[in-house]
Each structure stands twice: as structure tokens, then as C-alpha cells.
Amino acid sequence: MDTTVFETHESAIRGYCRNFPTVFESASGARQVDEDGKSYLDFFAGAGVLNFGHNNPRMKDALIEFIQADGVAHSLDTYTTTKRDFISRFQEVILEPRGMDHRMQFMGPTGSNAVEAAMKLARRATGRREIVAFSHGFHGMTLGSLAATANDAFRQWAGVPLDNILRLPFESAPGGRTAIAEYAAALKDPSSGLLPPAAFLVEPIQAEGGVNVASASWLHEVQDLAHEVGALLIFDDIQAGIGRTGSYFSFDGMGLDPDIITLAKGLGGFGTPIAMNLNKPEVDDHWAPGAHTGTFRGQGLSFVAGTVALDYFTDESFLADVLAKGEVMRERLTRIASAHRDDGWEVRGRGMIQGLDTGDGAFAKKLQQECFDRGLLIGPCGSGGRVIKLIPPLIIPDEELAEGLDLLEQAIDATVK
Numbered sequence: 405m406d407t408t409v410f411e412t413h414e415s416a417i418r419g420y421c422r423n424f425p426t427v428f429e430s431a432s433g434a435r436q437v438d439e440d441g442k443s444y445l446d447f448f449a450g451a452g453v454l455n456f457g458h459n460n461p462r463m464k465d466a467l468i469e470f471i472q473a474d475g476v477a478h479s480l481d482t483y484t485t486t487k488r489d490f491i492s493r494f495q496e497v498i499l500e501p502r503g504m505d506h507r508m509q510f511m512g513p514t515g516s517n518a519v520e521a522a523m524k525l526a527r528r529a530t531g532r533r534e535i536v537a538f539s540h541g542f543h544g545m546t547l548g549s550l551a552a553t554a555n556d557a558f559r560q561w562a563g564v565p566l567d568n569i570l571r572l573p574f575e576s577a578p579g580g581r582t583a584i585a586e587y588a589a590a591l592k593d594p595s596s597g598l599l600p601p602a603a604f605l606v607e608p609i610q611a612e613g614g615v616n617v618a619s620a621s622w623l624h625e626v627q628d629l630a631h632e633v634g635a636l637l638i639f640d641d642i643q644a645g646i647g648r649t650g651s652y653f654s655f656d657g658m659g660l661d662p663d664i665i666t667l668a669k670g671l672g673g674f675g676t677p678i679a680m681n682l683n684k685p686e687v688d689d690h691w692a693p694g695a696h697t698g699t700f701r702g703q704g705l706s707f708v709a710g711t712v713a714l715d716y717f718t719d720e721s722f723l724a725d726v727l728a729k730g731e732v733m734r735e736r737l738t739r740i741a742s743a744h745r746d747d748g749w750e751v752r753g754r755g756m757i758q759g760l761d762t763g764d765g766a767f768a769k770k771l772q773q774e775c776f777d778r779g780l781l782i783g784p785c786g787s788g789g790r791v792i793k794l795i796p797p798l799i800i801p802d803e804e805l806a807e808g809l810d811l812l813e814q815a816i817d818a819t820v821k
């Protein structure tokens with residue numbers, strides 16, 4: 405294989421590529437094959453983009469049919485049958501069964517677009533500036549979303565102050581359990597000089613931040629404070645949503661009622677880009693049509709594949725299967741972690757997003773390399789990259805899941821030695 409590209413195409417090859425130093429050529433389900441014919445199990449899945457697998461056959465058929473029928477592939481400022489089908493199917497499958505009256509707004513191709521728009525709308529709707537975000541949170545790399553992202557290594561590239569954000573510790577971080585109550589008290593104390601925020605921006609499960617799972621009670625505490633001070637509650641479900649936890653939203657079944665939900669990644673189903681916000685009507689009303697525009701806000705191919713993706717959520721056995729596979733992952737990781745109890749290894753997650761906290765970024769990096777050599781793609785996350793995050797496609801067959809977990813275990817044994 406010609407790997408000189410990794411030395412010569414400095415600007416084109418990003419960090420991720422350096423961690424997976426090969427050139428991939430084809431992919432199917434949970435497998436990717438490089439141009440030398442080596443096969444890899446994908447437990448990274450585009451950081452949650454490929455929930456339904458690479459080249460999902462149902463979506464592929466629908467896309468081929470759409471292209472053959474000369475469907476409208478791009479629909480800026482126009483309405484199309486594919487856009488209409490996606491909207492009505494989403495309402496039918498996701499919103500109506502939950503009694504949600506949120507409006508669907510297409511924000512652009514990527515997650516940061518959704519977060520930017522959510523922050524902008526919250527500020528517009530409340531007339532306030534500050535947004536409360538949380539330690540270890542990841543919301544994107546564009547200036548607004550980067551301001552809300554906690555990671556200093558990413559923030560240092562901004563070149564301008566990233567302001568109008570107040571960062572509180574996430575529930576699992578030191579001080580996180582009392583932070584909301586303390587902030588509430590400070591807001592009520594005029595001498596604190598604090599003004600009420602426009603919104604609280606939360607990942608119910610922090611993915612990039614180290615697979616940190618917020619409890620329902622903590623999320624309710626945030627929601628209660630938001631209601632009390634007239635701020636909006638924004639849930640960023642871009643990575644943990646779309647079935648990843650065994651339900652459509654990562655916060656399903658907890659009795660929570662966010663004002664804005666940001667979705668992207670797996671929403672387009674096929675890896676086709678689309679970002680969408682679900683806005684409560686009374687919030688959404690603060691934007692006139694055309695107040696927030698963008699060229700790629702809803703793309704025909706994404707609507708077609710995304711509509712097929714919604715079919716999975718009408719099938720109870722699909723979500724039960726996600727939970728069962730999540731349990732298999734959890735059990736295996738728990739067994740691995742207990743063998744490394746003295747090193748403080750810990751397992752966190754829900755459904756098919758599971759993280760193994762090894763407490764050591766250098767070790768996790770070596771482990772990622774060892775996994776890669778053995779044909780398993782995994783991505784580290786969390787502080788210093790010390791958490792191994794497992795997010796295989798939700799449709800991975802049981803045997804491939806077991807095979808990937810075996811590879812991980814073998815790679816750990818080889819790396820620890």
C-alpha cells in the first residue's frame with residue numbers, strides 16, 4: 405500500500421486518518437475493507453453516523469430507485485415529495501407516539517449547524533445572551549458550537565474569545581452533583597451579578613466527553629431550573645440519539661420535555677448528511693421564515709435514506725435487539741474492567757454506546773493501534789483520550805459483535821503486557 409499520502413498530504417489527512425493509517429475502499433454492514441483487501445470491524449461507525457450500517461441494503465435500494473426516477477436531489481427553498489415523506493414519516497413514527505408537537509427544522513448538513521441554530525434561536529427567543537454548557541461537553545467545532553464545547557485543546561484554535569457561555573460541571577464531574585443547586589442559589593442572589601441564561605445546553609449522554617451518562621434525576625434538576633428562570637432546555641442528541649441507546653432519543657422514558665433537540669449524524673441513515681432541530685412551536689415562532697437560511701438544509705438523498713431509517717423504529721424487535729446487544733457489550737466490558745480493577749478501569753454507557761475508561765490516554769492510544777492491526781476500528785474519547793468508546797452499527801450481527809469484542813480483549817491483553 406502507498407502510505408506516502410500520510411506524509412505528503414498533510415493538510416488533507418486529518419487526525420482520525422492518522423489513527424487508522426490505511427485507505428478504505430468498500431464497506432458493508434459493520435465491516436470496512438481497505439484497498440489491500442484487509443477487513444476491519446467498524447466499532448466507530450463515523451462517531452454515530454452509521455447506526456444502520458455501511459451501505460444498508462434497504463437504503464441503497466431506495467436511493468438507487470430515487471436516482472433512477474430522477475428524483476429532486478437538492479431542494480433549497482422548495483418543497484419536494486421526498487422532504488414531505490420524511491417529515492410526515494418522522495411525525496408519524498417519532499413525534500406523535502410521544503405526544504410531541506415540536507416543529508422540524510432542517511439546519512444544514514452537519515451537527516454543528518444544528519447546535520449553532522439552537523443557540524441562536526434560544527438567544528433570540530429569550531433576549532438573553534448566556535448559555536449554560538457543561539464540562540466534558542462536545543457540541544461542534546464552529547465558533548458558536550465550539551464556545552459550548554468544553555475541550556480546551558479544541559478551543560485553543562478559535563483565535564477569538566469564545567464567550568457568552570457559562571460552564572458548569574457535568575453530573576459525573578467533580579462538583580457536578582451540587583453545581584445546579586449552587587448555580588440556582590447564585591442566580592437568586594443579586595450580589596452575584598449573574599443574569600439568567602438563555603438556555604441550558606446538555607448532552608444527556610456525553611459521547612466525545614468520555615461516555616458520561618446523566619441520570620434522569622439530574623436532567624430533571626436542570627430542566628426544573630430552566631423552567632424556574634425562564635431559560636430553554638436544549639438537548640444535544642446528535643451522537644447518542646437515533647436508536648443508539650435502545651430508544652429513539654437517549655432521554656426517552658424519563659419524562660423530560662426539552663424545548664429544542666438537536667439531531668444529525670445517524671438521521672440521514674446512509675451517512676448522507678442532514679441536521680435537524682426539533683423546536684417547540686412557541687420557541688420556533690421567534691423566527692420568521694427565512695430568518696435562518698443555508699444551502700444544504702435538507703438534501704434529497706438524506707431524506708430518502710432517512711425515511712427508510714425511520715422504518716426501523718416501527719419494529720419493536722429492532723430496539724429490543726439493540727438493548728440485548730448493548731447488554732452483551734456491557735457484560736464483556738465489565739468483565740474486562742474487573743480484571744483491571746486495581747488500575748481503576750470503569751465501564752459507562754447505555755445501550756450500544758459503551759465506554760471503557762482506562763484512565764490512561766497513552767495506553768488507550770496504543771490499544772487503538774493494536775485493535776487496528778487486528779482489524780478492529782475503535783475511537784478513544786474523554787479526557788486525554790483515555791476512554792475507549794464502542795459504538796458499532798446498531799444492525800451488527802451477534803457473531804460480528806462477539807468477534808469484535810474478542811479482538812478488543814486480545815488487543816488489551818497484548819497492550820497490557
Ligand code: PMP
Nearest residue numbers: 514515516542543544640642643
Ligand atoms: N454534538 C455532539 C454530541 C457530537 O457528538 C458532535 C460530533 N461529534 C457534534 C455535536 C458536532 O457534529 P458535527 O461534527 O457533525 O458538526
